[in-house]
Amino acid sequence: MASLLTTIDIDGCCSKAIMSGVNGTGIMSGWGIDITLTMKQQKRIEIIEKVLRKNLTVIEAAMVMGVSERQCYRIKARVKDQGVKGVLHGNRGRPCKYKLKDQTLKRVVELARGKYRGFNDHHLSEKLNEEEKIEISREKVRRVLRSAGIGSPRKRRANKHRSRRERREAEGMMLQLDGSPHDWLEGRGAPLTLVGAIDDATGKVPMAFFEEAETSWAYLHLFDEMFKKEGLPHSLYSDRHSIFWTDREPTLQEQLRGKRPTTEVGRALEELGITLIPAGSPQAKGRIERLWGTLQDRLVSELRLAGAKTRAEAQAVLEDYLPKFNRTFSKTARETQPAWRKVQPHQLEQPLCFKYQRTVADDHTVSFEGALFQIPKKTPARSYAGKRVNVHVLLDGAVEFFFKEQKIACFDFKSAHASGLYRAHSKREMFRYGPLTRSLNQSHELTP
Numbered sequence: 001m002a003s004l005l006t007t008i009d010i011d012g013c014c015s016k017a018i019m020s021g022v023n024g025t026g027i028m029s030g031w032g033i034d035i036t037l038t039m040k041q042q043k044r045i046e047i048i049e050k051v052l053r054k055n056l057t058v059i060e061a062a063m064v065m066g067v068s069e070r071q072c073y074r075i076k077a078r079v080k081d082q083g084v085k086g087v088l089h090g091n092r093g094r095p096c097k098y099k100l101k102d103q104t105l106k107r108v109v110e111l112a113r114g115k116y117r118g119f120n121d122h123h124l125s126e127k128l129n130e131e132e133k134i135e136i137s138r139e140k141v142r143r144v145l146r147s148a149g150i151g152s153p154r155k156r157r158a159n160k161h162r163s164r165r166e167r168r169e170a171e172g173m174m175l176q177l178d179g180s181p182h183d184w185l186e187g188r189g190a191p192l193t194l195v196g197a198i199d200d201a202t203g204k205v206p207m208a209f210f211e212e213a214e215t216s217w218a219y220l221h222l223f224d225e226m227f228k229k230e231g232l233p234h235s236l237y238s239d240r241h242s243i244f245w246t247d248r249e250p251t252l253q254e255q256l257r258g259k260r261p262t263t264e265v266g267r268a269l270e271e272l273g274i275t276l277i278p279a280g281s282p283q284a285k286g287r288i289e290r291l292w293g294t295l296q297d298r299l300v301s302e303l304r305l306a307g308a309k310t311r312a313e314a315q316a317v318l319e320d321y322l323p324k325f326n327r328t329f330s331k332t333a334r335e336t337q338p339a340w341r342k343v344q345p346h347q348l349e350q351p352l353c354f355k356y357q358r359t360v361a362d363d364h365t366v367s368f369e370g371a372l373f374q375i376p377k378k379t380p381a382r383s384y385a386g387k388r389v390n391v392h393v394l395l396d397g398a399v400e401f402f403f404k405e406q407k408i409a410c411f412d413f414k415s416a417h418a419s420g421l422y423r424a425h426s427k428r429e430m431f432r433y434g435p436l437t438r439s440l441n442q443s444h445e446l447t448p
Contacts, residue, residue, distance in 0.1 A: 035084050035085065035088070037084070037087070041087045041088065043065070044065055044075060044087045045079070045084060045087055047061045047064055047065055048061070048075060048076055048079045048086075048087075051072075051076055052076070052079075052080070058072050058073060058076065059072075061076075075087065100136065100140070104134060104136075105144055107132075107134070108128065108134065108136065108141065108144055108145075109144065109145070109148045109150070111124075111128070111132065112124060112145055112148075112150055113150065115305075116301070116305075118153050118297075118300070118301050118304070119153070119297075119298075119301045120152060120153055120154055120297050120298070121138050121141045121142045121145065121152065122138045123297070123298050123301065124141055124145075125137060125138040125140075125141045128141070153297065154293075154297055165284075167200055167201050167331075167333075167334075168200045168201040168333075169201060169333065169334045169335045169339075170201055170333050170334070170335040170337060170338060170339040171199050171201050171202045171204070171333050171338040171339065171340070172199065172201075172230065172231065172233050172234065172338045172339040172340035172341075173200065173201060173233065173234050173235070173339045174199075174200040174201070174233065174234065174235045174236070174237055174277075175197040175198065175199055175200065175206070175233045175235075175236050175237065176197065176198050176200055176236075176237045176238075176285045176287050176288040177196075177197045177219070177236050177237065177238040177288070178195075178196070178238065178239060178285065178288045178289070178292070179193050179194065179195040179196075179211075179214035179218070179219075180193065180194045180195075180196075180292040180295070180296070181193040181213075181214065182194065182292075182296055182300075184210070184296075184299070184300060184303060184314060185303060185308060185309060185314060186300065186303075186304060188307075188308070188309045189308070189309045189310055189311070189314075190212070190311070192210045192211065192212065192311055192314060193210070193211050193212065193213055193214045193218070194208060194209075194210055194211075194292075194295065194299075194318075195208065195209050195210075195211050195214060195218045195219060195222055196208030196209070196222070196288075196291075197222065197226065197236075197288070198287055198288045198291050200237070200287060201333040201334070201335075202330045202331055202332070202333050203287065203329055203330045203331050204326045204330045205291065205322055205325060205326060206226050206229070206230050207222055207225055207226035207229065207230075208222075208318060208322065209221065209222055209225075209315065209318075210311050210314045210315050210318060211311075212311070214241070214243070215243070216243050216263070216264050216265050216354075217395070219243060219265050220264075220265065220268060220352045220353070220395060221395060223268070223269075223348075223352055224348055224352050224395055227272075227343055227348055227352075228343075228345050228348065230340050231338075231340030231341050231342045231343055232272055232273070232274060232340065232341040232342075232343050233274060233339075233340065233341075234274070234275065234339060234341070235274060235275040235276070235277055236269060236274055236275070236276050236277065237277045237279060237284075237285050238276065238277070238278065238279065238285070239278070239279050239282070239285065240278050240279070242263065243263060243265050244263060244265055244266055244276060244278070245263065245266065245278060246261050246262065246263050246266075248261050249261070264354050264355070267355070268351045268352050268353075271350075271351040272343075272348075272351050294325075294329070295325075298321075298325075299317075299318065299321060302317055302321050303317050349394065350392065352395060353392045353393055353394045353395060354392070354393040355390060355391070355392055355393075356368070356390070356391045356393075357388055357389070357390055357391065358388070358389055358391050359386065359387070359388055359389075360375060360384045360385055360386065360387050360388075360389055361385065362385045362386070363385075364377070364383070364384060364385060366389065366391070366401065368391055368399070368421070369421060370421075371416065371419040371421035372419060373399065373401070373409065373411060373416075373419055375389075375401065375408060375409050376408075376409055378408065384403060384408065387403060389401050389402060389403050389408065390402040390403075396413060397412070397413030397416060397417075398410065398411060398412045398413055398416065399411045399416045399421065
């Protein structure tokens with residue numbers, strides 16, 4: 001390493017400065033102290049020395065140093081009074097007045113290892129400000145935790161190159177849809193799946209539910225609650241799960257009508273005029289994938305903090321957390337007018353259900369999923385024997401029968417249960433239309 005040794009004489013007091021051309025710093029000895037100087041500070045010492053020797057005027061020195069004439073006089077006075085220390089900033093070596101106390105930093109580490117274990121740096125800094133009244137930045141939290149040997153709970157992989165897709169212009173134009181099976185309760189309760197949607201334009205989460213599994217009923221339930229609250233979106237962006245897409249061959253009737261095979265969810269969205277867009281990869285619907293990454297970090301911590309052990313308790317925590325999430329992470333759409341299409345609640349009942357076809361027997365009964373339903377007699381002259389009827393299983397468990405768009409019979413959940421539709425058989429835990437219930441008070445759900 002090449003170094004330059006120079007001797008500087010200020011008012012008869014000699015100082016030796018070792019200046020390195022490699023790292024841009026130097027060490028100056030004099031007045032009984034060793035001071036490390038930057039190249040800028042070394043330059044100022046040399047210029048002030050020339051001013052003191054009257055080789056330069058103050059005005060010329062100010063122009064060379066890039067300061068005002070008044071500031072140059074200040075630097076000259078400090079160098080005459082303090083020597084080499086005169087070119088140093090006045091705060092050098094002083095503790096910052098905003099520095100946190102050691103007791104506070106110790107408290108932060110204790111909370112990170114205890115009450116807020118598993119919180120990421122940003123989430124932890126928010127909790128410290130809101131709950132513990134400790135004003136500390138995210139970067140300070142990061143430095144404190146890393147110095148204490150506490151790593152980040154989130155592991156990041158190197159990003160791959162992807163082509164960017166611009167957000168939609170207005171809220172409600174497109175929603176990204178998915179389900180996330182995860183150990184949300186960290187072993188405190190049964191495994192759950194979080195089913196939800198995120199708006200592509202704003203990043204808001206309009207609705208989400210904890211379910212036992214990612215099922216057709218779970219999505220229809222999500223649509224029912226979300227559409228009643230917000231309205232109908234123009235399109236939905238989903239993966240190629242069999243809940244949304246099917247590869248089966250079209251039936252003869254579908255071929256004659258020129259329609260492709262659909263699932264129950266696909267058929268419901270088609271009836272509501274909502275376009276279902278398939279994603280070619282998880283990265284294509286990266287917005288909701290990143291949502292799951294955030295919730296599997298933050299929401300899991302919130303559930304642990306609340307001590308949630310059941311699905312109902314987890315849902316209560318989720319409903320309390322979602323407004324906070326939307327305020328923190330949502331963005332403003334390019335168009336301020338939302339694109340949601342308004343819909344009346346009664347218009348959702350028939351599209352958002354399960355639809356099948358059965359043939360009426362000679363005794364006017366319909367066999368459906370092991371249950372026998374008696375079609376009531378409307379008029380003496382009217383017979384439905386041998387006719388094909390549509391069977392609609394509603395989200396509330398009711399079963400309705402239609403013949404040419406005319407409702408001919410309706411059975412509520414209790415009546416359908418009495419007919420054998422929701423009864424448990426041997427050791428089966430799940431039924432096509434939901435968990436088998438041994439009690440009428442238990443809720444039921446639909447699986448694909």
